[in-house]
Amino acid sequence: MPAHWLIKSEPSVYPFSQLMQDGRTRWDGVRNFEARNNLRAMKAGDLCLYYHSVEDKAVVGVAEVVRPAYHDPTARKGEDWSVVDLKPLKPFAAPVPLADIKATRALSKLALLRRPRLSVTPVSAADFKLLLKMGRTTST
DNA sequence: GCCAACGTTGGC
DNA sequence: GCCAACGTTGGC
Numbered sequence: 001m002p003a004h005w006l007i008k009s010e011p012s013v014y015p016f017s018q019l020m021q022d023g024r025t026r027w028d029g030v031r032n033f034e035a036r037n038n039l040r041a042m043k044a045g046d047l048c049l050y051y052h053s054v055e056d057k058a059v060v061g062v063a064e065v066v067r068p069a070y071h072d073p074t075a076r077k078g079e080d081w082s083v084v085d086l087k088p089l090k091p092f093a094a095p096v097p098l099a100d101i102k103a104t105r106a107l108s109k110l111a112l113l114r115r116p117r118l119s120v121t122p123v124s125a126a127d128f129k130l131l132l133k134m135g136r137t138t139s140t
Numbered sequence: 141g142c143c144a145a146c147g148t149t150g151g152c
Numbered sequence: 153g154c155c156a157a158c159g160t161t162g163g164c
Contacts, residue, residue, distance in 0.1 A: 117149055
């Protein structure tokens with residue numbers, strides 16, 4: 001059973017469409033201890049909801065972890081940060097806006113709502129499934 | 141080890 | 153563009 005996560009990116013920095021074009025990317029630049037620890041808990045095959053912060057404020061797709069955590073080559077010398085490699089899986093047929101997530105009682109425990117500044121958060125299997133459904137994206 | 145100051149994030 | 157929230161840093 002793969003675990004589920006939600007990762008955030010500002011679309012002006014690295015949108016999901018760019019991940020689609022690239023086919024694969026190194027998820028670098030995470031500089032928060034808790035987010036880093038979440039990255040380190042990821043396994044190949046885990047599924048990540050891709051959330052666009054700031055400009056879109058919507059979940060826009062699903063990505064898959066293709067390489068588990070390794071040292072972030074963009075970290076300053078001596079600093080201990082991690083990255084994973086991701087590939088795009090599916091764009092949402094209907095992006096799910098933050099406002100809809102907030103309006104959905106069943107999602108009230110979602111870490112995105114409770115820890116809005118954390119860039120890598122775990123998602124329960126049930127919440128993941130519901131968000132896929134809200135995004136009208138059936139299979140991964 | 142506490143806590144004030146600072147920087148960053150991200151919703152509004 | 154503003155500002156609240158919060159993680160991090162550094163002086164004491």
